[in-house]
């Protein structure tokens with residue numbers, strides 16, 4: 001019988017899987033947010049719908065107290081997970097591809113590195129990511145895979161407390177593209 005594997009372990013601490021990020025049972029899921037932090041389309045909308053209003057309430061407070069002009073690209077902040085299985089959401093803003101004066105890769109890498117660092121700072125052990133910037137923000141998926149993999153290798157070296165990173169893709173072909181290019 002053919003077995004359909006939906007998980008591929010690409011490193012001792014990194015798993016690539018097919019699924020819905022909003023249902024992941026981890027300490028934190030990462031949101032591919034926009035700088036306004038008030039919700040949006042794609043994975044951002046899905047997270048806010050599933051997690052309920054407690055998330056956006058904390059986001060508003062973060063805007064008011066720390067980032068009145070919005071969260072800069074590449075940075076990350078943490079909120080409750082609201083009604084999600086995950087206790088926390090880490091919101092990071094990916095680069096809009098081609099609009100950063102050649103700094104796309106550095107900014108995308110910063111999203112992964114800063115999200116892992118923030119999780120570690122809060123004593124978390126497991127974190128799940130979507131493919132940041134590869135939807136509406138237009139980052140080519142093979143290139144994004146290489147950037148994500150390298151950034152995570154660096155971040156995990158620095159943060160031994162992070163025991164498991166899950167890279168979650170809605171589409172099986174996107175997971176395959178990641179594994180083939182990372």
Ligand code: ADP
Nearest residue numbers: 020021032042043130132133134135136137170
């Ligand atoms: P961005 O604006 O950073 O490009 P998007 O939300 O448009 O972010 O897309 C990022 C990626 O997340 C896309 O590859 C999209 O298919 C994927 N995605 C959207 N919803 C989910 C979900 N619930 N679980 C996992 N991946 C998702």
